[in-house]
Amino acid sequence: MVGSPSLDAALSRIGLHLLQYLHQETDAIWTISATPIGTAFGVPGQDGTALAFLCLHDDVDPSRFQRLGESVAAALGSIAEAETKSVVVLQTPADLSPDPWGEVDGRMVAYFQPIVELSTGEVVAIEALARMQTADGVLGPDSFLDAYSTGPSMLGLFDRMLRSSLQFLSDFTHSIPDLSAALNLEFAGVPDHGLAELVERRLGEYGIESDAITIELNERIAYELTPGALRQLRTLADLGVKLLLDDVPHSFDALTLLDGVPISGAKLDRRHVQQLTAGDRECAEVAHILTRAAEHEIEVIAEGVETQAQCDRLVQLGCRFGQGYLFAVPQPASSLTAVLGAPLTSTW
Incomplete structure (x- = not known):
């Protein structure tokens, strides 16, 4: 199984958001890719299976990237040498986007x-x-x-x-x-x-x-x-x-x-x-x-x-x-x- 890489602050927050959904331990979640549209995560499951998540930034239409999510899941399964159990496409909370709430005038x-x-x-x-x-x-x-x-x-x-x-x-x-x-x-x-x-x-x-x-x-x-x-x-x-x-x-x-x-x-x-x-x-x-x-x-x-x-x-x-x-x-x-x-x- 792939080891847990070090996540930067933004990805850590996304990971914690997923943990609330999965009730998993922090070190059980790991990133396989970060892209301009979102971040792909893998969660090791039982019996060699894995659960893939694609967290999209707030301004991305999830329906447009279902196929990409499936590709991420397949990649995860390959990397983990496990059969991918499923893929879930989640919308990232807006405050986790790179510029979450838009520009505010400095004045x-x-x-x-x-x-x-x-x-x-x-x-x-x-x-x-x-x-x-x-x-x-x-x-x-x-x-x-x-x-x-x-x-x-x-x-x-x-x-x-x-x-x-x-x-x-x-x-x-x-x-x-x-x-x-x-x-x-x-x-x-x-x-x-x-x-x-x-x-x-x-x-x-x-x-x-x-x-x-x-x-x-x-x-x-x-x-x-x-x-x-x-x-x-x-x-x-x-x-x-x-x-x-x-x-x-x-x-x-x-x-x-x-x-x-x-x-x-x-x-x-x-x-x-x-x-x-x-x-x-x-x-x-x-x-x-x-x-x-x-x-x-x-x-x-x-x-x-x-x-x-x-x-x-x-x-x-x-x-x-x-x-x-x-x-x-x-x-x-x-x-x-x-x-x-x-x-x-x-x-x-």
């Missing part, structure tokens, strides 16, 4: 805004918000989000915000051990595979527990989650990552579309927060939304809180958490560190 950075307990001003979390640094100043998402509307580029931006958030938490894990981070991901950007593995790997790299991360699922465009995307969300929830919806009223309908994916909370949009001081009828509408959320056991975070009157009314209506210019504007990590660890009051 893209994370700004952070605190999320506070409204009754005390205590910072309980930070939200990572994408910004673009230019010679003319820092640009908000309206200036660049359309450029990140496709799956790979959207996930590239998500990965950058994830790493920035985890670094922030790592820097403060000793002084504020319960601090958590939230970051955004479009529903349309949830892939069929690779996302949960990416998040789990990043958590391990930074030594952060999974329940310290919340992913806020946004809907800028109409979406329809595939079965694979739903599996990714369930896997994230199983890992302990919290999932949040971006708008409370829409979340009641989304719960049905999510087919049992556990949702821990939802955002109350700034337009509803502004209604709180507009009149009794408008305030009653917001109260009804918060009551329904409580019935569905959805924790609400109010965003766009700008006045103390809005904050006080939210507390009266039972909303515990919020964020907005009343407490702090989005800012770089280096600026935000000065205000963490103490209750935030009005910055106006």
